Amino acid sequence: MSLIPFSPPRIDDEIINEVTAALKSGWITTGPRTKQFEKDLSAYNGNPNTLCLNSATAGLEIMLRWFGVKEGDEVILPAYTYSATANVVMHCGAKPVLVDVDPVDFNIDPAKVKAAITTRTKVIMPVDIAGLPCRYDELNAIVKSPEITALFKAEGERQQQLGRIMILSDAAHSLGGTYKGKKTGNQADVTVYSFHAVKNLTTAEGGAIALNFPAPFNNEDIYKYLCIFTLHGQNKDALAKMQKGNWKYDIIEAGYKCNMTDLMAAIGLVELRRYENDTLPRRKAICNYYHQTLTSYPWAELPLLKDDQRETSYHLYQLRIKGITEEQRDAIIQKIFDEDVSVNVHFIPLPRLSFYKNLGYDINNYPVTYDNFSREISLPIFYDLSQEQLKRVTDAVIHSVEAVMSNA
Numbered sequence: 001m002s003l004i005p006f007s008p009p010r011i012d013d014e015i016i017n018e019v020t021a022a023l024k025s026g027w028i029t030t031g032p033r034t035k036q037f038e039k040d041l042s043a044y045n046g047n048p049n050t051l052c053l054n055s056a057t058a059g060l061e062i063m064l065r066w067f068g069v070k071e072g073d074e075v076i077l078p079a080y081t082y083s084a085t086a087n088v089v090m091h092c093g094a095k096p097v098l099v100d101v102d103p104v105d106f107n108i109d110p111a112k113v114k115a116a117i118t119t120r121t122k123v124i125m126p127v128d129i130a131g132l133p134c135r136y137d138e139l140n141a142i143v144k145s146p147e148i149t150a151l152f153k154a155e156g157e158r159q160q161q162l163g164r165i166m167i168l169s170d171a172a173h174s175l176g177g178t179y180k181g182k183k184t185g186n187q188a189d190v191t192v193y194s195f196h197a198v199k200n201l202t203t204a205e206g207g208a209i210a211l212n213f214p215a216p217f218n219n220e221d222i223y224k225y226l227c228i229f230t231l232h233g234q235n236k237d238a239l240a241k242m243q244k245g246n247w248k249y250d251i252i253e254a255g256y257k258c259n260m261t262d263l264m265a266a267i268g269l270v271e272l273r274r275y276e277n278d279t280l281p282r283r284k285a286i287c288n289y290y291h292q293t294l295t296s297y298p299w300a301e302l303p304l305l306k307d308d309q310r311e312t313s314y315h316l317y318q319l320r321i322k323g324i325t326e327e328q329r330d331a332i333i334q335k336i337f338d339e340d341v342s343v344n345v346h347f348i349p350l351p352r353l354s355f356y357k358n359l360g361y362d363i364n365n366y367p368v369t370y371d372n373f374s375r376e377i378s379l380p381i382f383y384d385l386s387q388e389q390l391k392r393v394t395d396a397v398i399h400s401v402e403a404v405m406s407n408a
């Protein structure tokens with residue numbers, strides 16, 4: 001039997017034809033396809049403006065820098081996330097302030113966010129783990145409350161204009177997830193998506209910044225500025241410079257270089273066209289199969305996919321096994337792989353990674369994060385996962401859990 005992979009991309013003729021068309025069009029870097037993909041993303045999510053970049057990581061860092069985050073500042077984020085969320089804070093010279101997560105849904109705990117706010121806090125970065133949106137009403141209420149705005153020390157024009165902590169959502173997992181009936185991209189000041197190869201919607205590598213700033217900000221103006229800021233600070237992009245006689249340009253600041261190419265956007269255009277009515281229903285059906293098959297096992301703690309306010313984008317199926325240790329979890333994973341099924345763990349908590357551990361972050365301060373991590377196994381989800389393969393996945397999980405538990 002061949003190994004069932006964890007999340008291979010869906011590359012078919014439709015994708016190949018669109019990429020080929022982009023290659024043959026004579027325009028391969030940022031151009032008409034990227035601009036169209038940005039418009040399609042805004043139309044899909046229903047937020048004012050979207051800027052596409054070459055990764056979510058770049059998008060998160062660009063927004064921290066746009067807001068003026070620097071040395072001496074603090075940014076609050078969950079201990080339970082991928083390292084990119086914290087790394088970008090380090091790049092800006094600021095301090096990642098890690099807080100523990102919720103025992104039910106893996107997401108940052110708003111009460112712990114509130115307790116972690118100081119006069120240095122500039123940004124909160126909630127992460128929609130597995131695709132389930134965070135509790136944004138609570139997070140928004142915290143940053144807008146008079147007791148918290150009184151702590152905010154605005155530096156620079158943008159911080160003064162916002163007058164409070166910025167909410168920068170790491171939505172690397174949650175394109176298509178909903179909160180109170182609205183797509184992600186509409187709850188935070190700004191929301192950043194990832195189109196990395198393993199994500200729900202891919203452009204091989206890629207990401208997008210969905211702008212949603214309140215008045216008096218003008219999201220269109222921010223979008224135009226960010227186009228320049230993410231392209232060397234150059235006041236004309238390559239396409240504009242191509243226009244007859246339009247060769248002169250200026251550099252208005254030392255900008256970054258993280259634009260999306262039209263080859264990436266070609267993949268994204270096809271992926272987005274079939275996302276809502278094809279990709280998401282398939283991913284949901286896979287998660288529902290796991291739910292139905294595993295629910296009768298007393299050791300299975302099934303992930304929250306939906307409640308009265310939220311629905312996941314079905315990015316990850318985060319199974320937890322009740323009452324096991326980390327070592328037992330690792331043994332179960334080994335046995336699952338022995339049955340030629342790929343699984344994963346999302347995520348190794350930041351305080352367990354050498355770099356953050358060496359900075360002094362201690363996993364003992366994040367007991368829920370550790371508990372969630374130590375019992376977690378992510379099951380495969382991808383479009384072409386067949387019914388026969390799905391049964392192999394759940395059979396392997398059931399055999400492996402029962403074998404390890406009977407050894408205990």
Ligand SMILES: *Cc1c(COP(=O)(O)O)cnc(C)c1O
Nearest residue numbers: 055056057082084172194196207
């Ligand atoms: C994948 C991921 C990122 C980074 O996305 P890139 O597009 O690879 O930069 C950030 N945060 C989380 C939670 C992720 O899973």
